[in-house]
Amino acid sequence: xxxxxxxxxxxxxxxxxxxxxxxxxxxxxxxxxxxxxxxxxxxxxxxxxxxxxxxxxxxxxxxxxxxxxxxxxxxxxxxxxxxxxxxxxxxxxxxxxxxxxxxxxxxxxxxxxxxxxxxxxxxxxxxxxxxxxxxxxxxxxxx
Amino acid sequence: xxxxxxxxxxxxxxxxxxxxxxxxxxxxxxxxxxxxxxxxxxxxxxxxxxxxxxxxxxxxxxxxxxxxxxxxxxxxxxxxxxxxxxxxxxxxxxxxxxxxxxxxxxxxxxxxxxxxxxxxxxxxxxxxxxxxxxxxxxxxxxxxxxxxxxxxxxxxxxxxxxxxxxxxxxxxxxxxxxxxxxxxxxxxxxxxxxxxxxxxxxxxxxxxxxxxxxxxxxxxxxxxxxxxxxxxxxxxxxxxxxxxxxxxxxxxxxxxxxxxxxxxxxxxxxxxxxxxxxxxxxxxxxxxxx
Numbered sequence: 326x327x328x329x330x331x332x333x334x335x336x337x338x339x340x341x342x343x344x345x346x347x348x349x350x351x352x353x354x355x356x357x358x359x360x361x362x363x364x365x366x367x368x369x370x371x372x373x374x375x376x377x378x379x380x381x382x383x384x385x386x387x388x389x390x391x392x393x394x395x396x397x398x399x400x401x402x403x404x405x406x407x408x409x410x411x412x413x414x415x416x417x418x419x420x421x422x423x424x425x426x427x428x429x430x431x432x433x434x435x436x437x438x439x440x441x442x443x444x445x446x447x448x449x450x451x452x453x454x455x456x457x458x459x460x461x462x463x464x465x466x467x468x
Numbered sequence: 469x470x471x472x473x474x475x476x477x478x479x480x481x482x483x484x485x486x487x488x489x490x491x492x493x494x495x496x497x498x499x500x501x502x503x504x505x506x507x508x509x510x511x512x513x514x515x516x517x518x519x520x521x522x523x524x525x526x527x528x529x530x531x532x533x534x535x536x537x538x539x540x541x542x543x544x545x546x547x548x549x550x551x552x553x554x555x556x557x558x559x560x561x562x563x564x565x566x567x568x569x570x571x572x573x574x575x576x577x578x579x580x581x582x583x584x585x586x587x588x589x590x591x592x593x594x595x596x597x598x599x600x601x602x603x604x605x606x607x608x609x610x611x612x613x614x615x616x617x618x619x620x621x622x623x624x625x626x627x628x629x630x631x632x633x634x635x636x637x638x639x640x641x642x643x644x645x646x647x648x649x650x651x652x653x654x655x656x657x658x659x660x661x662x663x664x665x666x667x668x669x670x671x672x673x674x675x676x677x678x679x680x681x682x683x684x685x686x687x688x689x690x691x692x693x694x695x696x697x698x699x700x701x702x703x704x705x706x707x708x709x710x711x712x713x714x715x716x717x718x719x720x721x722x723x724x725x726x727x728x729x730x731x732x733x734x735x736x737x738x739x740x741x742x743x744x745x746x747x748x749x750x751x752x753x754x755x756x757x758x
Binding site: 405407411412413416417427430433 | 691
């Protein structure tokens with residue numbers, strides 16, 4: 326069964342979409358991602374769609390859905406690397422995806438997540454090692 | 469009764485030619501060189517006679533008249549590019565009437581036949597003249613279309629102001645097709661340069677209506693989806709008033725009065741400032757000079 330891999334990177338989750346999205350795959354990604362956020366207590370989700378050439382309204386809505394669900398689970402979503410053609414298509418479809426943060430590439434997206442969560446790079450990795458132990462993050466914040 | 473037009477023309481080809489060229493010179497087509505005029509006339513007359521010999525009908529729509537129509541296409545194109553007016557271009561054909569009619573009068577004694585042949589000649593030449601005007605107009609339309617295309621390319625440059633800051637100075641009225649080109653080139657450049665801030669300067673846009681505003685908002689939204697931020701600058705007082713009166717909602721879009729202000733904001737957002745080199749020293753220098 327085809328699946329999109331979800332990689333854990335410190336306290337963030339990284340999803341790179343490298344195949345053509347069909348509806349079933351999108352729904353499965355939504356399920357997998359929400360489960361993974363809960364399991365790993367992730368604080369941020371990066372979705373890299375730089376290899377995605379075609380979107381339809383369903384995929385657009387699914388991205389918005391993922392963002393809203395992650396927000397409820399206290400994880401911020403950043404969509405990175407959207408192609409010009411995809412951006413134009415989404416705008417023409419009337420999907421401005423207001424709730425989603427965007428960045429030009431994974432690097433910038435990672436920085437955006439870190440800034441908005443006020444984590445330094447080391448803290449991000451440290452949080453990943455001490456998975457789920459929020460005391461350690463708070464402790465380092467105070468220092 | 470078989471038309472004698474072809475035979476009569478064939479017999480007096482050189483005579484008509486010289487009269488026709490004289491006639492045109494008299495009417496003042498001095499912008500075409502003498503050699504060009506003679507070669508155009510010779511070619512046209514030869515094709516006209518061939519056409520008359522081959523075709524039974526005097527309607528130029530048939531395929532038999534293809535060569536002469538092509539010849540007229542070329543003549544009108546050449547004259548259109550030289551800046552001739554439509555009537556001047558059509559005169560090329562109509563000035564042939566006088567030599568042909570006077571010739572017909574000499575050659576044909578029978579008055580009924582003369583009327584018949586004159587009518588044939590005039591209807592044929594009228595059609596050819598009108599065709600010239602059409603061809604002329606087609607050439608002009610081609611020129612207009614090409615210029616429009618060139619203007620589209622010229623008026624949408626995306627310039628790099630600083631590392632990570634792009635500017636798009638828009639000039640001229642925005643319509644759907646132009647906005648599409650602008651949007652595509654801006655987004656493409658954002659991706660190529662990895663710029664996070666783009667300034668859209670609308671100083672050169674004469675009017676902003678709801679449609680233009682909507683196009684702007686679309687471009688801003690598309691850039692945001694890619695992860696870049698847009699600042700709209702160059703909003704003149706009247707345009708600001710128009711936008712408010714139209715009830716266009718530009719909330720969520722950063723707007724600035726001038727490109728300089730927008731650049732300042734862009735620098736601040738990317739964590740940069742501009743300072744004068746050797747601030748204190750140049751201050752002192754200025755004081756001593758005063």
